[in-house]
Amino acid sequence: MDQTLCHYLEKRLAGTYEPREIYGMSRYFDAECRRRSELSGANVSNCKEMAWVDEWIVRLLGGEPIQYISGSAPFHEFDLIVRPGVLIPRPETEELAHRVHTEMGGKRCLHVIDVGTGSGCIGIYLKSRNPSWRITCIDISETAIGCSRENALKFALEIDFRCIDFNHFLPEPFEKWDVLVSNPPYISKSEAGKMDASVLQHEPHQALFAPDAEGLHFYRLIAKFAHKHMRPGGKIFVEINPTHLEQTCGVFRDAGYAHLVCLDDLQGRTRILCISC
Numbered sequence: 024m025d026q027t028l029c030h031y032l033e034k035r036l037a038g039t040y041e042p043r044e045i046y047g048m049s050r051y052f053d054a055e056c057r058r059r060s061e062l063s064g065a066n067v068s069n070c071k072e073m074a075w076v077d078e079w080i081v082r083l084l085g086g087e088p089i090q091y092i093s094g095s096a097p098f099h100e101f102d103l104i105v106r107p108g109v110l111i112p113r114p115e116t117e118e119l120a121h122r123v124h125t126e127m128g129g130k131r132c133l134h135v136i137d138v139g140t141g142s143g144c145i146g147i148y149l150k151s152r153n154p155s156w157r158i159t160c161i162d163i164s165e166t167a168i169g170c171s172r173e174n175a176l177k178f179a180l181e182i183d184f185r186c187i188d189f190n191h192f193l194p195e196p197f198e199k200w201d202v203l204v205s206n207p208p209y210i211s212k213s214e215a216g217k218m219d220a221s222v223l224q225h226e227p228h229q230a231l232f233a234p235d236a237e238g239l240h241f242y243r244l245i246a247k248f249a250h251k252h253m254r255p256g257g258k259i260f261v262e263i264n265p266t267h268l269e270q271t272c273g274v275f276r277d278a279g280y281a282h283l284v285c286l287d288d289l290q291g292r293t294r295i296l297c298i299s300c
Contacts, residue, residue, distance in 0.1 A: 029046075031076075032048065032080070033045055035080050036080065036084070039084055047089075051092075086225070087221065088111060088221055091105065091111075096111050096112050098116075098117060098120075098148065103142050104173050104174050105170065106170060107225065108164060109166060110141040110167070114288075115206075115294050116144060116145065118288050118294065119262045119295055120148040122286060123260050124148070124152045124153065127202055127258065132155045132157070133156045133202055134158075136160075136161065137158065137159070138161055138207060139205055139207050139230065140167065141162060141167050141206075142167070143170070143172070143175055145206070147178060147180055147182070149204075150181070157183070158182045159184075159185065159200070160182055161187045161189060162184075163187065163229065164230070165186050168185070171184055172184050198252065199253065199254045201253070201254050201256075201257050202260070203248070203253060204260045205245060205259075205261050208229065208232055208233045208241060209238045209239075209241065209242070209267070210238055211233060211236055213236070239274050242263075242271055243278075246274055246280065247278065250300075255300065257299075258299060259297070259300065260295060260296070262295060263294060265294055268293050271296060272285070280298050280299070282299035283296060283299075284296070284298075
């Protein structure tokens with residue numbers, strides 16, 4: 024990584040971002056420098072003198088996420104395309120996808136549905152690890168589905184993407200799934216005041232906030248959907264708000280699911296529920 028550019032970013036962004044945040048951002052600048060150098064033949068060390076560097080810095084000072092500025096976000100080993108209107112993938116969702124693969128990866132030819140796919144990150148990860156799986160990814164946002172299709176094309180993965188409102192999703196009678204995985208909108212509007220301003224101002228609220236006061240709306244939909252459209256012995260994997268663990272478990276228990284397993288993330292917080300159908 025170009026140290027001159029790093030020092031320049033530290034000088035311009037200090038006071039607005041923490042040193043660790045600036046270091047993380049510098050990786051995006053470095054990658055863009057290298058990309059532009061390959062295209063133009065310019066020396067990487069001169070990139071800090073280019074207009075785009077100051078343009079990016081101004082946007083960062085305005086609170087715009089670096090992922091939207093650069094048009095990319097990491098997810099495991101993948102460099103995914105992201106753009107405004109598409110939720111930026113989080114480390115917790117990396118753990119969710121990895122857990123599904125860990126629990127189910129020994130089985131072939133599973134049919135998997137990813138509810139609220141966003142950038143397509145979960146489906147892309149699972150398909151790359153399990154080529155025999157048939158994966159359906161749905162999202163209400165045309166922007167998100169367009170982005171997820173681009174990502175699947177980028178990595179040459181065959182995935183079924185559908186722009187669908189899960190509130191009104193009626194699959195064909197023959198469609199049954201073995202695995203349902205979802206990072207649904209689970210933040211209640213009352214929690215907005217605790218969130219980072221850049222998230223509130225720039226990321227899609229439709230992908231963040233549940234339409235009910237408790238943040239449980241989509242878990243209720245998933246529980247109902249799975250009763251009708253999952254095969255016997257199927258599994259549900261959902262990312263959850265750890266502060267609403269008991270309430271979320273209650274949704275599935277009230278719907279008749281007896282076997283729930285709570286899974287912790289790397290920080291020791293319960294962020295994933297695994298439910299047996």
